[in-house]
Amino acid sequence: MAVNGVGSGLDVASLVQQLVSAERGPADARLDRTDRRLKAEISALGTLRSAFSSLKSAAATLASRESSLARKATVPEGSGFVATAGTSAALGRYQVEVRTLASAHKLTSAAHASADAAVGTGRLTIVSGGTTIEVDVDPGANSLSSIRDAINAKAAGKGVSATLVRADDGHHLVLTATETGTSNALRITASGGDGGLAALAYDPPAASTMVSRDATDALIRIDGMDRTSASNTITDALAGVTLTLTKAEPGTVRELSIGSDTAAQKNAAKNFVNAFNASVASIATHTAYNTSTGVAAALNGDAMVRGVSRDMRELVSSNVSDLKAAGITINKDGTLKLDEAAFDAAIAKDPQLAARLFGSEPSSLAKRIEAMFDTVLASDGALTARSEGLDRRTRTLTKERADLDLRMKAVETRYRAQFTALDTLMTRLNSSMTFLQQQLGL
Known part of the structure; x- marks a missing residue:
């Protein structure tokens, strides 16, 4: 515990x-100056990493x-019909003509007096395409509605679905294949039981009700x-194109056109230009020098950052002609400017321009920037x-502080020991002085 000198005052x-x-x-x-400088450099590098990562991602997308x-x-x-086209x-x-649509097979039973009317017992085997289901119909659960429910429970949405329709002549069980096309046509056989389920059998060429x-x-x-x-969605007639048929128009020919999607390419190009400019701006901010105040940014003069900036300029400069043709110009500060109208016109005129600049080949500008x-x-x-x-310098700084x-x-x-000793000495001197004064009567 620190105390004032008791004898010396x-x-x-x-x-x-x-x-x-x-x-x-x-x-x-000195340590504070080093700490501030390190934190500034770490923050600046973090900002650059984020900007560079965004540019790499934009280049990869492009x-x-x-x-x-x-x-x-x-x-x-x-x-x-409607059509969508993939990259292939x-x-x-x-010239496309939709002559017929694919439809699902449908079977309708004879009329029954009510939905609760008993049909029969036994087993129904229903086949549609590659799907086979077997439905057991027991006494007490052999009405029209019970058979409908048993079929739907067993099928679980695959192969066939069953419904009841109430018409003027009575109730009908309607079975519909869940998939369209002749290859998915229904076949139904009945076996066992009391024979009543034969009324629901359909197995050409055998007769059926x-x-x-x-x-x-x-x-x-x-x-x-x-x-x-077999389906109204056709994916293999034209490579990379999906045709979805919606209406039969026999005798009517429609033109299907497959072209470049300039909107998707332009959006990717815009994102790339924005990310490139953000990286240029981030480099400029963190390497700047204010001549008025004499203050340098955290990464001013940094060789690594200068090298990245130089490589970025060289890459875009090596493609300046194609970039200009695509409506992308290089500003004096190294940023890029995209003229969207010029871009659309250029890609429409020369679809291969996008491939040269932004294609997946290693020689394209986008791939080289991504690789860089x-x-x-x-x-x-x-x-x-x-x-x-x-990080190593930060750890060293922490150790230096410790x-x-x-x-x-x-x-x-x-110091405390020295001043304590001094205080003790002065206490003794004061005591000696007091003793002498008393002896001398002073």
Whole structure:
């Protein structure tokens, strides 16, 4: 516990504190300056990493097939089909005629007096395409409605669905294949029981009381060539193109056009330009020097950042002609500017321009920028190495502060011991002086 000198009247605690503070001050100031500089550099590198990561991601998206080879399918309004095109679709025009739609097989039973009318017992085996279900009908659960429920429970939405329709002549059990096309037509056989389920059997060419609305296949004609399908969604008639048939128009030919989707390409290009400009701005901010105040930004003069900035400029400069042709110009400060109207016109005129600039080939601008920042941001890249260096310096700074604390404790202990000894000495001198004064009668 610190106390004032009892004999000397010296304020030992205050003196020690002042001397320790004076000795510690220069070291603290140096460490504080280093701490501020390290924090500023760490923050700046974090901002650059974020900007570079966004640019790498934007370049990767731009170079992806989904962007560089984006396709758009166009059909006249009111056509009997709609179309979508993937990146593997070839550019071109096709004459398409929807002759028939695919439909599902439907079977309707004879009329029954009520939904509770007993039909029979035994087993129904229902086949549709590759799906087979077996439904056991027991006494007490053999009414029309019970059979409907048993079929739906067993099928669970696959192969067949059962409903009841109440018509003027009575109640009918209606069975519908869940999949369209002739290959999914229903076949029903009855076995066992009391034989009553035979009324629901349908197994051509055997006779049946079930009324059939036969399944049909879709039929389209593309450039004079026929293509049938069990489904109204056709994915393999044209590579990369999905046709969804909605209406049969026999004799009516519609034109399907597959072109480049400039909207998708333009959106990816806009995101790339914005990310590139954000990286340029971030570099400029963190390497700036204010001539008025003489203050330099945290990464002013940093060789690693200068190298990244130089590589970015060289990459875009090497493609300046194609960029200009695509409506992208380079500003004096190194940022890019996208003219959207010029971009649309250029891609429409030369679809391969997008592939040269933004394609998935290693030689495209987008892929080279992606590869460049792959290297910069890699776990063994320049940015990571720089961050690890700052982390080491931060740990060193923490140790220096701890060492300083230990040294100052030792200094404080030494000063306190010296002043305590001085106080003790002065106490003795004061005591001797008092004794002499008393002896001399002073």
